[in-house]
Amino acid sequence: MSFDSDKVVAVILGGGAGSRLYPLTATRSKPAVPIAGKYRLVDIPISNCMNSGIYKMFVLTQFNSASLNKHIKNTYHFSAFSKGFVDILAAEQTPESSEWFQGTADAVRQSLRHLQNQDYEYILVLSGDQLYQIDFKDMIEKHIENHAEISIATIPVNAKDSGGFGIMKTDHDGTITSFIEKPTADLLPDWISDTGAQMQAQGRDYMASMGIYIFNKSIIGRLLLNVHPSAKDFGKEIIPAAIGNYRVRSYQYDGYWTDIGNIHSFFEANLDLTEDIPSINLYDAAMAIYTRPRMLPAAKLNSGCVKSSVIAEGSIILCKSIEQCIVGIRSRIGFGTELKKCYIMGNDYYDTLAQINAQKESGLPPTGIGENCHIENAIVDKNVHIGNNVTIIGGPELPDQDHELYTVKDGIVVIKKGSYISDNFVLK
Structure with a gap:
């Protein structure tokens, strides 16, 4: 009927x-x-x-x-x-x-x-x-x-x-x-x-x-x-x-x-969604998931290794390795960085070269994830500024906590939207 x-x-x-x-x-x-x-x-x-x-x-x-x-x-x-x-x-x-x-x-x-x-x-x-x-x-x-x-x-x-x-x-x-x-x-x-x-x-x-x-x-x-x-x-x-x-x-x-x-x-x-056959099929044209159309360039990768990951459009990825990660729109990830089991939500905008230089002169990291970082078991919310040589490793040994820059729940580290994480920061 x-x-x-x-x-x-x-x-x-x-x-x-x-x-x-x-x-x-x-x-x-x-x-x-x-x-x-x-x-x-x-x-x-x-x-x-x-x-x-x-x-x-x-x-x-x-x-x-x-x-x-x-x-x-x-x-x-x-x-x-x-x-x-x-x-x-x-x-x-x-x-x-x-x-x-x-x-x-x-x-x-x-x-x-x-x-x-x-x-x-x-x-x-x-x-x-x-x-x-x-x-x-x-x-x-x-x-x-x-x-x-x-x-x-x-x-x-x-x-x-x-x-x-x-x-x-x-x-x-x-x-x-x-x-x-x-x-x-x-x-x-x-x-x-x-x-x-x-x-x-x-x-x-x-x-x-x-x-x-x-x-x-x-x-x-x-x-x-x-x-x-x-x-x-x-x-x-x-x-x-x-x-x-x-x-x-x-x-x-x-x-x-x-x-x-x-x-x-x-x-x-x-x-x-990073599994070879995920539980939900986002590639089924008959059951498509619609969202805001963005006129973004294709993702650009210069990475040593990407395994079991989903990379959204507009991303610029220069890192050492990405494994079992979701990388959202307009993400920027620097040389030498390793990501494992992360959801990087990406950014709402690109920094211009002038903005990047101005932030560096002020001692602040630009939008995105810097160089030689190691991040695991984490959610990085939108428009986050992570510096160089940062280590963030979630796990069951981390107690639940709420900080100005991040929250830990069930061993998962959530970097708050718009946060600035300085060079050499360590959380593990």
């Missing part, structure tokens, strides 16, 4: 303060965090919508939203003859509410009035901080075919991971019958589901909510405005209350999906 994509509106949640991704979220919202060398996290849900034929999108923003707003404004332009749009809906004070968004459900509730002029039948609710490639067209067709009022994308997980998710059980036809939020280990035996032979062989016996929802228009309005007018969150309040009272269906997804919730998961998701 086919669906009319013009009858679907996507609402992409910009997230809260993003404290677990600090310091990457110190000056930007979670969906604006750079990923994979050239994209932003928000490009993932927007691109999945476009690849599924959905071109009406609202992005709900609140914290540190300036860079996200700028990125969307500079990236997503549709033809004047198209009905498509990607519009920002910022948290705002109104006569009905003087508060900011209090949670996922509250954010959508406060934004419903902006959808009144849209001709739609279904709302697709998405998170702005997940990494995946999903055909939403298939999910919506299943939603219509099964006469569902709410559909929830679910993914099989193992017992170890189940404690971090809302876990669901379904009956024989995929209707969700029960839900538990972040179950403890002693409760897990009662929540095993038939996830299919392939998933069960991997020990993935539990159906976890992905935080991706489809609501019929009439249902979401009734739930948010009438039945639960003070509920703040979909996963903790709206969905559990809807089960048993509405036709709530599971859409099982067996592909790659990860929630970029903290520094460790963010780091691992990026380094996974």
Whole structure:
């Protein structure tokens, strides 16, 4: 059964303060965090919508939203003859509410009035901080075919991971019958589901909510405005209350999906892209990830060795070796430098020769990474100035700490955006 994509509106949640991704979220919202060398996290849900034929999108923003707003404004332009749009809906004070968004459900509730002029039948609710490639067209067709009022994308997980998710059980036809939020280990035996032979062989016996929802228009309005007018969150309040009272269906997804919730998961998701066969295929033309088009030259390399790494356009790389690294746009890396298991986010601009000389005269390193440096297990945020002979080696022996120039979390060193790291600096 086919669906009319013009009858679907996507609402992409910009997230809260993003404290677990600090310091990457110190000056930007979670969906604006750079990923994979050239994209932003928000490009993932927007691109999945476009690849599924959905071109009406609202992005709900609140914290540190300036860079996200700028990125969307500079990236997503549709033809004047198209009905498509990607519009920002910022948290705002109104006569009905003087508060900011209090949670996922509250954010959508406060934004419903902006959808009144849209001709739609279904709302697709998405998170702005997940990494995946999903055909939403298939999910919506299943939603219509099964006469569902709410559909929830679910993914099989193992017992170890189940404690971090809302876990669901379904009956024989995929209707969700029960839900538990972040179950403890002693409760897990009662929540095993038939996830299919392939998933069960991997020990993935539990159906976890992905935080991706489809609501019929009439249902979401009734739930948010009438039945639960003070509920703040979909996963903790709206969905559990809807089960048993509405036709709530599971859409099982067996592909790659990860929630970029903290520094460790963010780091691992990026380094996974350096594998010979990464978990997510950024080279699939049918499921392309779109981002801001930049008129940058091709990357220039004069390196002794590059292994299992992704190099973004506009980079100038003169280093000794790069291994299992993501190197972002406009990166500059000096002679003799060794990088291993790093995400270098790159730069928003190039220094001119005059600026480089002026910084050297002032005793400051230019933008980029200098000569004869050794950096491992690190994230280098944008527009960082790292001098010569710098050693930064992350690892489990490094305690968690927050410094003016860097943060250490789970053994991963994060050099803060715009920091100046002087010559001969050592952290290991």
